[in-house]
Amino acid sequence: NLKALRIHWVEPDAERIEHITTFVVQDPAFVNLQSGTRYIFNIELRRGTVAVIRPEILPWEIDETVNTTNGFVQDPRIVGTEAELLQAIADGVDDITLNADIEISQPVVVPAGTNMRIDLNSRTITNAGTGAAITVKGNLTIEGNGMVSGGSGGDNVAVMVSQGAKCSIMNGTFGVGADANGLGNSCIYTTGGEVEIYGGYFSTDAAYKGFYYVLNQNNSNPGKITVYGGEFENYNPAVGDDNLKGNFVASSCKSVLASDNGTKVWKVVPKDGTSATVSSASDFATAVSAGVETITLSGDITLDTPIDIPQNATTTINLNGSTITNSGTGAAITVHGNLTIEGDGTVSGGSGGDNVALKVAQGAKCSIMSGTFGVGPDAGGLGNTCIYSTGGEVEIYGGHFSTDAAYEGFYYVLNQNNGNPGKITVYGGEFENYNPSVGDDNLKGNFVASSCKSVLASDNGTKVWKVVPKDGTSATVSSASDFATAVSAGVETITLSGDITLDTPIDIPQNATTTINLNGSTITNSGTGAAITVHGNLTIEGDGTVSGGSGGDNVALKVAQGAKCTIKAGTYNVGPDASGDGNSCIYTVGGSLEIYGGTFKTEKDWRGFYYVLNQNNSNPGNITVFGGTFYNFNPATGDDSLKGNFVAPGYESVLVSDDGTTKIYQVRKKTT
Numbered sequence: 001n002l003k004a005l006r007i008h009w010v011e012p013d014a015e016r017i018e019h020i021t022t023f024v025v026q027d028p029a030f031v032n033l034q035s036g037t038r039y040i041f042n043i044e045l046r047r048g049t050v051a052v053i054r055p056e057i058l059p060w061e062i063d064e065t066v067n068t069t070n071g072f073v074q075d076p077r078i079v080g081t082e083a084e085l086l087q088a089i090a091d092g093v094d095d096i097t098l099n100a101d102i103e104i105s106q107p108v109v110v111p112a113g114t115n116m117r118i119d120l121n122s123r124t125i126t127n128a129g130t131g132a133a134i135t136v137k138g139n140l141t142i143e144g145n146g147m148v149s150g151g152s153g154g155d156n157v158a159v160m161v162s163q164g165a166k167c168s169i170m171n172g173t174f175g176v177g178a179d180a181n182g183l184g185n186s187c188i189y190t191t192g193g194e195v196e197i198y199g200g201y202f203s204t205d206a207a208y209k210g211f212y213y214v215l216n217q218n219n220s221n222p223g224k225i226t227v228y229g230g231e232f233e234n235y236n237p238a239v240g241d242d243n244l245k246g247n248f249v250a251s252s253c254k255s256v257l258a259s260d261n262g263t264k265v266w267k268v269v270p271k272d273g274t275s276a277t278v279s280s281a282s283d284f285a286t287a288v289s290a291g292v293e294t295i296t297l298s299g300d301i302t303l304d305t306p307i308d309i310p311q312n313a314t315t316t317i318n319l320n321g322s323t324i325t326n327s328g329t330g331a332a333i334t335v336h337g338n339l340t341i342e343g344d345g346t347v348s349g350g351s352g353g354d355n356v357a358l359k360v361a362q363g364a365k366c367s368i369m370s371g372t373f374g375v376g377p378d379a380g381g382l383g384n385t386c387i388y389s390t391g392g393e394v395e396i397y398g399g400h401f402s403t404d405a406a407y408e409g410f411y412y413v414l415n416q417n418n419g420n421p422g423k424i425t426v427y428g429g430e431f432e433n434y435n436p437s438v439g440d441d442n443l444k445g446n447f448v449a450s451s452c453k454s455v456l457a458s459d460n461g462t463k464v465w466k467v468v469p470k471d472g473t474s475a476t477v478s479s480a481s482d483f484a485t486a487v488s489a490g491v492e493t494i495t496l497s498g499d500i501t502l503d504t505p506i507d508i509p510q511n512a513t514t515t516i517n518l519n520g521s522t523i524t525n526s527g528t529g530a531a532i533t534v535h536g537n538l539t540i541e542g543d544g545t546v547s548g549g550s551g552g553d554n555v556a557l558k559v560a561q562g563a564k565c566t567i568k569a570g571t572y573n574v575g576p577d578a579s580g581d582g583n584s585c586i587y588t589v590g591g592s593l594e595i596y597g598g599t600f601k602t603e604k605d606w607r608g609f610y611y612v613l614n615q616n617n618s619n620p621g622n623i624t625v626f627g628g629t630f631y632n633f634n635p636a637t638g639d640d641s642l643k644g645n646f647v648a649p650g651y652e653s654v655l656v657s658d659d660g661t662t663k664i665y666q667v668r669k670k671t672t
Contacts, residue, residue: 075095076093076095076096076097076117076119077091077093077095077096077097078097078098078099079096079097079098079099079102080098080099080100080102081100081102082102082103082104082105085098085102085104085108085125086106086108089108089109089110089111089116092114093116094114094115094116094117095116095117095119096116096117096118096119097118097119097121097144098118098119098120098121098123098125098144098146099121099123100123101123101124101125101126102123102124102125102126103126103128104125104126104127104128104129104133105128105129106129107127107129107131107132107133107134107135108125108133108134108135109134109135109137110134110135110136110137110138110139110140110165111137111138112137112138112164112165113138114138114139115138115139116138116139116140116141117140117141117142117143118140118141118142118143118144119143119144120142120143120144120145120146120147120148120172121144121146122144122145122146123144123146123147124146124147124148124149125146125147125148125149126149126151127149127150127151127156127158128151129151129154130151130153130154130155130156131154131155131156131157132150132156132157132158132159132160132189133148133149133150133151133156133157133158133159134148134158134159134160135159135160135162136159136160136161136162136165136166136167136193137162137164137165138165139165139166139167140165140166140167140168141167141168141169141170142159142167142168142169142170142172143169143170143171143172144171144172145171145172146172146173147172147173147174147175148172148173148174148175149175149176149177150174150175150176150177150185150187151176151177152176152177152178152179152185152205153177153179153180154179154180155179155185156176156177156179156185157176157185157186157187157188157189158174158175158176158187158188159174159187159188159189159195160189160190160191161188161189161190161191161193161194161195161223162191162192162193163191163192163193163221163223164192164193165192165193165194166193166194166195166196167193167194167195167196168195168196168197168198169188169195169196169197169198169199169200169230170198170199170200171198171199171200172199172200172201173200173201173202174187174188174200174201174202174203175187175202175203175204175205176203176204176205177204177205177206178205178206182206183206183207183208184204184205184206184207184208184211184212184213185204185206185208185213186204186213186214186215186216187202187203187204187213187214187215187216188202188214188215188216188225189213189216189217189218190216190217190218190222190223190224190225191218191221191223192218192221192222192223193223193224194223194224194225194226195215195223195224195225195226196226196227196228197225197226197227197228197229197230197268198228198229198230199229199230200229200230200231201230201231201232201233202214202215202230202231202232202233202235203232203233203234204233204234204235207234211242212233212234212235213235213242214232214233214234214235214237215227215232215235215237215241215248216241216242217241217244219241219243219244222241222244225237225248226248226250227248227249227250227253227255227268228250228252228253228268229253229268229269230267230268231265231266231267231268232255232265232266232267232268233263233264233265234263234264234265235266236255236257236264236266237249237255237266237268238254238255238266249268250268253268253269254268254269255267255268256268256269259367261395261397261427261449261451262451269293275292275293275294275295275296276292276294276295276296277295277296277297277298278295278296278297278298278301279297279298279299279301280299280301281301281302281303281304281305284297284301284303284307285305285307288307288308288309288310288313288315289310292315293314293315293316294315294316294318295315295316295317295318296318296320296343297317297318297319297320297321297322297324297343297345298320298322299322300322300323300324300325301322301323301324301325302325302327303324303325303326303327303328303332304327304328305328306326306328306330306331306332306333306334307324307332307333307334308333308334308336309333309334309335309336309337309338309339309364310336310337311336311337311363311364312337313336313337313338314337314338315337315338315339315340316339316340316341316342317339317340317341317342317343318342318343319341319342319343319344319345319346319347319370319371320343320344320345321343321344321345322345322346323345323346323347323348324345324346324347324348325348325350326348326349326350326355326357327350328350328353329350329352329353329354329355330353330354330355330356331349331355331356331357331358331359331388332347332348332349332350332355332356332357332358333347333357333358333359334358334359334360334361335358335359335360335361335364335365335366335392336361336363336364337364338364338365338366339364339365339366339367340366340367340368340369341358341366341367341368341369341370341371342369342370342371343369343370343371344370344371344372345371345372346371346372346373346374347371347372347373347374348374348375348376349373349374349375349376349384349386350375350376351375351376351377351378351384351404352376352378352379353378353379354378354384355375355376355378355384356375356384356385356386356387356388357373357374357375357386357387358373358386358387358388359388359389359390360387360388360389360390360392360393360394360422361390361391361392362390362391362392362420362422363391363392364392364393365392365393365394365395366392366393366394366395367395367396367397368387368394368395368396368397368398368399368429369397369398369399370397370398370399371398371399371400372399372400372401373386373387373399373400373401373402374386374401374402374403374404375402375403375404376403376404376405377404377405381405382405382406382407383403383404383405383406383407383410383411383412384403384405384407384412385403385412385413385415386401386402386403386412386413386414386415387401387413387414387415387424388415388416388417389415389416389417389421389422389423389424390416390417390420390422391417391420391421391422392422392423393422393423393424393425394414394422394423394424394425395425395426395427396424396425396426396427396428396429396467397427397428397429398428398429398489399428399429399430400429400430400431400432401413401414401429401430401431401432401434402431402432402433403432403433403434406433410441411432411433411434412434412441413431413432413433413434413436414426414431414434414436414440414447415440415441416440416443418440418442418443421440421443424447425447425449426447426448426449426452426454426467427449427451427452427467428452428467428468428489429466429467430457430464430465430466430467431464431465431466431467432462432463432464433462433463434465435454435456435465436448436454436465436467437453437454437465448467449467451469451470452467452468452469452470453467453468453469453470454466454467455467455468455490455511455512456511457509457510457511458509458510466490466509468489468490468491468512469489469490469491469492473490473491473492473493474491474492474493474494474495475491475493475494475495476494476495476496476497477494477495477496477497477500478496478497478498478500479498479500480500480501480502480503480504483496483500483502483506484504484506487506487507487508487509487512487514488509490509490512490514491514492513492514492515493514493515493517494514494515494516494517495517495519495542496516496517496518496519496520496521496523496542496544497519497521498521499521499522499523499524500521500522500523500524501524501526502523502524502525502526502527502531503526503527504527505525505527505529505530505531505532505533506523506531506532506533507532507533507535508532508533508534508535508536508537508538508563509535509536510535510536510562510563511536512535512536512537513536513537514536514537514538514539515538515539515540515541516538516539516540516541516542517541517542518540518541518542518543518544518545518546518569518570519542519543519544520542520543520544521544521545522544522545522546522547523544523545523546523547524547524549525547525548525549525554525556526549527549527552528549528551528552528553528554529552529553529554529555530548530554530555530556530557530558530587531546531547531548531549531554531555531556531557532546532556532557532558533558533559533560534557534558534559534560534563534564534565534591535560535562535563536563537563537564537565538563538564538565538566539565539566539567539568540557540565540566540567540568540569540570540598541568541569541570542569542570543569543570543571544569544570544571545570545571545572545573546570546571546572546573547573547574547575548572548573548574548575548583548585549574549575550574550575550576550577550583550603551575551577551578552577552578553577553583554574554575554577554583555574555583555584555585555586555587556572556573556574556585556586557572557585557586557587558587558588558589559586559587559588559589559591559592559593559621560589560590560591561589561590561591561619561621562590562591563590563591563592564591564592564593564594565591565592565593565594566593566594566596567586567593567594567595567596567597567598567628568596568597568598569596569597569598570598570599571598571599571600572585572586572598572599572600572601573585573600573601573602573603574602574603575603575604576603576604580604581604581605581606582602582603582604582605582606582609582610582611583602583604583611584602584611584612584613584614585600585601585602585611585612585613585614586600586612586613586614586623587611587614587615587616588614588615588616588620588621588622588623589616589619589621590616590619590620590621591621591622592621592622592624593613593621593622593623593624594624594625594626595623595624595625595626595627595628595667596626596627596628597627597628598627598628598629599628599629599630599631600612600613600628600629600630600631600633601630601631601632601633602631602632602633605632609640610631610632610633611633611640612630612631612632612633613625613630613633613635613639613646614639614640615639615642617639617641617642620639620642623635623646624646624647624648625646625647625648625651625653625667626648626651626667627651627666627667627668628666628667629656629664629665629666630653630664630665630666630667631662631663631664632662632663633665634653634655634663634665635647635653635665635667636652636653636665647667648667650669650670651667651668651669651670652667652668652669652670653665653666653667654666654667654668
């Protein structure tokens, strides 16, 4: 049955005033829809008015206008071959629907003076030649959630809009391959025409001089591109044209980075899209059922009734440091639509029955960016599943996942339904007593993304596996949070692009191999303890500073048992403790330290000794110096208590300056 239509339109002036009205269907012939019949309702809009129905429209936020009328239009031409498609256009048909995939050998040209709609109907138009798959010289609307492939091998384009023409893209997937030289082509191209994009997915397979020409304007005759929605691969519509610059995003919208798992995808959404902040189970359930797009928790929530993300919904839940607890049985959250979970916080699946933290149903998708997810045992004390896919798709980019108990020796942290497994892909996160690379308990496989690897991060009675990028990953950071995230994600090369103050010390985890390029920046420890503690393998290079801070048992750099640190450059210093006594600049507790360059100092002595390089007396580790400059400390004298000589064989420590207050030693290769 058809009860009503909701009409939403925007006035075409600079202010882009939006209106919404309700159109209630009263004629029984239109309420009771019959199979095989197409029902079309034509409504004439004039700026802020539904002209042929009712001349007055109230402000859209409170608009309760009710209208009644009916009308028919001609049925569309159904096409399933290239010849049928071209003939329909030649016949002047203005409404075309595909019923099969079509490969075209010549461009589809929408003639000037026409007003045409093409419903892709989930089918694909593929350009087997060169040039544009579709060239618009009139007025074209594309819809129907299908695909237009611009092809490859020449100057290929998915859709080209010519001078004076207009193309409105409502949805679908639009892509283009590389030219004959492997260089990027334009996906959507205007040469004096107008393009409006309301939805869809847009990409080009290759870049040209580092730029992905997803949306492109002719430099001499650019036309106009306006984006109200859609997703764009390796391209941000807010940057506009590669040469003409500008911003293609409509003034009422914004472009946000929706995902970055090796391929950046920007999404255009309303600036003031629907959002809600909730602190109770009832408000949470109401926001979900109302289709609110972004739901932010502002307090812990206990669920008596599970949350169900409905089919066709696209929802983001920001845990925002709060906890969702399932007080019943079954899944705390079941996904039938599209759900993204972000923000630090917890989802507890509860215990005592067939409990699950998160269940993703057939055809649904859930992306987990962060958070803690856990579940307790069933009534018999046996393990439940934390994350469960029954035909849905799960992507995990971060978070901590666990189940409190095992079942027949297996911890069901990630689990697939044996008859309808769906898909689980892990790009990041930590997993207790479970290695994502072993996949499902029964179906086996490997849940870890091909660009990543699973490593045993800790084993102190509870094994924790961590999924991190494979070798060769790098990141540039300018904040403490980005720095910590890059380290915890196992990024191999981290380059600083600005000074960073640490409220929480940085810990290089066990099994990690990390290079930090100071790049002229300063890392400052604002707390106590070590600014950087190494449990894995760390190399520090680049001019810059690591300051261990002051006021407690401060250290610039600490190398723990079994770890290794290689210092190639930089300045390292530490201030005094709360009593004004000297702290250690570099401290080894069972780890291995090699110094090839840099400057090292501690501002104060303790009992006449400057602890520039220091070893734990019970677990000293190893320090070897091949180069560097040391203030008020001679590396050849070794540790204050254990003595020895830190200078590498074939090298020597030379006093290069002594002004009576400060002695400076340099380590260099011996000369014959």
